[in-house]
Amino acid sequence: MFPKGFKTAGARGGISKKKDKKDTALFYSEFPCAAAGMFTNNLVKAAPVLVSTEHLKKSASDIRAVIANSGCANACTGERGLADARETCSYAAKKLALNQNQVLVASTGVIGQFLPMKAVKSGIDILLGSAGSGPENFDSASRAIMTTDLIPKVSSAQVKISGKTVSIWGCVKGSGMIHPDMSLPHATMLAFILTDAAIDKKTLASALSAAVENSFNCVSVDGDTSTNDSVFALANGASLCSKIKPGGRDFVLFSQALGKVCLELAKLIALDGEGATRLVEIRVMGAGSRADAKKIASTIATSPLVKTAIFGNDANWGRILAAAGRAGVAINPSKVDIRIGGLKVASKGMALNFSEAAAKKILTQKEILITLDLNMGSSFCSYYTCDLSFDYIKINASYRS
């Protein structure tokens, strides 16, 4: 069930150079929303990131809409870029009879180019005329934010809170320049999460922060952190459930559902990563701390040698262990066990006489789990990535031109 009180749309304003590609999206709530945003930690922050941060500071209990565009990142565009992002908000605000601080903005596409404001406005005009509630409109919005993505990425969950059905729907775009590192009031992944839960901005931010840390902040396509990464969560209370308070059972239920939506979206990003043929989960266990486990998992997940080996169906566990050894965490290599799927390929840092045929069979599957047990402690982290294929090169050697 689509969250109550939300209308969404996707339209073509003419920003994207790809013919007929939808390039503007609207996420609109009929009621004021508690809102939370998490943004890139890259020091090079796009104008929409700065403007949305500003608006969240002023109006996080009273957000009504988000305008998103693909085709232009509005990053490295200086004062003019900031003015353009503000104008996007105020143009939509005026048409919707809102204050401009009630509108958030997000962009993805080429860095270093100015937003074609005429196309942006024409997109907004069409969006306002076509917005509707329901999955079809949300699907249209999720397609409008795609760049090199091949599939629209949508996930949803439902949870009962005080007898009412609360819905959480999210969509995300992101295929390249994917290595989100986001923190609160601060990814080019863009995610939009709509829910009709009743929750205040602080509690929503706390639930979102936990969900993002275990999902979007644990996915990498190419190790390049974007200037535009953003996750927005809007909660409008239209389910009429009782207010979700931090710490209680309702909070746990809501957080679990939100976590499920974010994790599904994050996995879809890796599966649809530029040139990806496989979704790979790197699970590091037996670590001294989750931070250590994440550092190692992230290093393995971004190793070009590991990723090309997976593309080649090669059980080259030596590359996996070598990547772990350079992660900057004090591990004892002679304690490390490595599994590919259920097959143990290395024990105590040394080769096992495993069946290459069995390994190849596992590696040709669409989803692959690689497990490292450091045998040092009890902390763990799962990190999601994809293989590195010829198509990644093809896509990125010619993206801008």
Add this chain to the structure above:
Amino acid sequence: MFPKGFKTAGARGGISKKKDKKDTALFYSEFPCAAAGMFTNNLVKAAPVLVSTEHLKKSASDIRAVIANSGCANACTGERGLADARETCSYAAKKLALNQNQVLVASTGVIGQFLPMKAVKSGIDILLGSAGSGPENFDSASRAIMTTDLIPKVSSAQVKISGKTVSIWGCVKGSGMIHPDMSLPHATMLAFILTDAAIDKKTLASALSAAVENSFNCVSVDGDTSTNDSVFALANGASLCSKIKPGGRDFVLFSQALGKVCLELAKLIALDGEGATRLVEIRVMGAGSRADAKKIASTIATSPLVKTAIFGNDANWGRILAAAGRAGVAINPSKVDIRIGGLKVASKGMALNFSEAAAKKILTQKEILITLDLNMGSSFCSYYTCDLSFDYIKINASYRS
């Protein structure tokens, strides 16, 4: 002029699975050598790295030979790997009437497989029968250590010290898993530097350390730091120059010549990087410290998006700035100027209206210089890398099998 008192050779013992590929090399001095070694900082250290470190600790003023092999890294091989590395030294030592501590060892190739000791010994036997002084033998040794390398990499320098001609000859292998991070008494890059200079082990180590920091430690093909990276410098004094003392003019001359040899070899690694079509120098200037400049240059040099753009001749400076922004150094993006060759493409973090045709012309050259001026301080660092092409994927999706 080849350094006096050295004999080298390359031979096929049968370690490498590539038919007819030479796979063992000998670097031998007729006189005791002051020796210095720098080894990988990867926590996963191959057996030859551990054994050479041990032998240098005991005999760094009295080293006589290095045995190197390609085709097997002898990494992640536990106690048996250590025993094999020791046996390699002791077998050669016995044949050369030396103590086993006077022999160093280095390996490169597949991780997680045991050294085929019969092949190693048969290689050593041939080496001892064929070693000779002069460039041809050195060339043969430099070919024997190649794995995915397409060209043998040799560099040399001469310098006058106390009226005597001192020669420095070096060779290196390395094409993939290249992101050396080496420190004293610690690639799979392997470099062997022979000189007939008279210098003690400590002074040699100090000169080598400075040279490596500005060369091998500033080169990356794929960001993957190897378990086997090693640089060896052997100085046998056979030029009969007066002893080079730390700090003096002779030391400066020697260090400069050693620096030139290491830098040329490092650049050859990037130029011959797996799949490389271009040598790229990333020069970060105007930084607060060299460490900051290196961190940023290294992050840009390992960005898959930057490297594929260069392969595609695309002046995508936004990717360059985005990589700088995630390097973990406090920069001010709105102060950064970017040049591709002599062409300024971004000023104060924003696009300039540069000629795309002019940029493309620069980017199609074999060697490309990309300069970032942070406009924050006076420190700088040059980092060497290559583009990321279809061939990198081809080579690495099928390397082990």
